[in-house]
Amino acid sequence: MTVSTAIARLNAADPDFARHLDHLLSWESVSDDAVNQRVLDIIKAVRERGDAALLEFTQRFDGVDANSIDDLILGRERLELALTRITDAQREALEKAATRVRLYHERQKQDSWQYTEADGTVLGQKVTPLDRAGLYVPGGKASYPSSVLMNAIPAKVAGVGEVVMVVPTPRGEVNELVLAAACIAGVDRVFTVGGAQAVAALAYGTESVPQVDKIVGPGNIYVATAKRHVFGQVGIDMIAGPSEILVVCDGQTDPDWIAMDLFSQAEHDEDAQAILVSPDAAFLDRVAASIDKLLPTMERAEIIEKSVNGRGALIQVRDMQQAIEVANRIAPEHLELSVADPQAWLPQIRHAGAIFMGRHTSEALGDYCAGPNHVLPTSGTARFSSPLGVYDFQKRSSIIFCSEQGASELGHTASVLARGESLTAHARSAEYRILTQGKGN
Structure with a gap:
């Protein structure tokens, strides 16, 4: 050569x-028209036919000999078995890397906060983890156990209730190192499916695959295109x-x-x-x-x-x-x-x-x-984007509690601004709570 x-x-x-x-x-x-249409067709089929479509696409695209969707589900015991099938050196390396990644990301955790103003008004922010996250992992020979750690551990540190992993096993080829990484990272469920069909299943749910709130993880052009299309139905990390x-x-x-x-x-x-x-x-x-x-x-x-x-x-x-x-x-x-x-x-x-x-x-x-995450913004998007982190698996809700006096004071300001926007109901809603005015105003 x-x-x-x-x-x-x-x-x-x-x-x-x-x-x-x-x-x-x-x-x-940008995907070409052929890829785009194929992905849309796959998403539509999974939404309409659920497990049946998922099984059909996995048989066709990955060459997997599966008779039912149950054949595509790996339980926690299978992940634990993978730990025994890798070498001692591989297990030690995975565990050491996982510890470092976890320690780093624990520093990113954000706590809820509140403060009280002089009139008793309370303002703050409530930080809540996502209920469920979906992790896409490339399969076959091009497998990346490090990506499992980098995507799953921040989710777990954030407090995500359930992490669901999808990983294709082309021609039935299972990567034990990836499954071992999933075990160490605390992944809750694994489905051996991939491609646009896996993204669609995570986004909309099927009889067996639970619907998630956010999908993270790298994939090929079909995966990236599918993530684009399901964004809004679910959150995504980025299009890398x-x-x-x-x-x-x-x-x-x-x-x-x-x-x-x-x-x-x-x-x-x-x-x-x-x-x-x-x-x-x-x-x-x-x-x-x-x-x-x-x-x-x-x-x-x-x-x-x-x-x-x-x-x-x-x-x-x-x-x-x-x-x-x-x-x-x-x-x-x-x-x-x-x-x-x-x-x-x-x-x-x-x-x-x-x-x-x-x-x-x-x-x-x-x-x-x-320790820091290796899921990073590409193609110049570091101008406005950040590495994947715990904050990607948390959401923030504003907290507003007005005392009687606080509602009265803020009501004057809100009234002026609302009437300036010709939103009378907004204005009157605020004015009802102004102490110096009657309820009938």
Whole structure:
């Protein structure tokens, strides 16, 4: 197998740099009409025929030999069995990662609060966990037990009553590591279904699959399209694009380390994006050499090659200040600050899903076991989005209690504003409670 790279080289000093960067970053995740219609048909069938449609689609698309929906349900005892089927090292790694993820997310928990004003009016916020969350997990060989931990544990920390996991088992192929992760993370029920049909089942419910309040977890284009269509019926986490990494380096990190960090995201798929920004042109040359040297040693070399050649880049900037400006412009999913004093630059970082500080902090640690969530905003959405967290599984209700005096005082203000909007019933409703006016006003 012959692999080679022709990674793009950009220079921020070039007049056309902004246009070239925009082209590099462009990503269209919109489903084509055929995919869209197929997903709509699947959702309609599941809504109308429930378990029967779910079973039919699972047999057809996943090649699963199942006679009834009961064959697609895994109980808690099956998850516990998976723990005995993985190696001791795998179990220890899962448990250690789960502990770190849980400890981190426990710090995100929000409590209800109230305060009382001088006239006795009480205002506050009631924080309540979702009743039920649905977790989509890719199945087969491309299985990610780490995603199970990252999605299920925050839900459990938030206090979600039930976490329901769906995971396809193409041709009956079960991934024991995924089931073991589900056991450790506290998943309550597992259905071995996938695709748009699984999303539809979670969103609308069937005779066997309970309806959930929110669906989280990654999937293919059919899953992403289905999540788009059911949003509003249920909440969703995000519509994720391809994986991204942006490394900002001062030129002093081992170039082999940087090349492998870029590979760590490029190996996900051909559309993944790996970018290095540095003011040191000679360092960019050394990293390019490391890329060419290390690429043939990679198991997923062909995927990395297509990713690096298609969407990767080495970008030269004037100085570290401009490097940070470029990073904020890109708003990456993963940002590595591979510099001598990352803390000094941190205040200037405005847009990034996760920030990896220093030369020794590889993005891969965040994917598996550092603690923070690895479900992150992609495609520039870090400008307005955050990592998945406990707050995604909690909702907030406002609390308003007015004393007699408080209702009277606020009634004057509400009356003026309501009449200004020509909403007389609003105004009179507030005016009835003004102490200086009669009830008949």
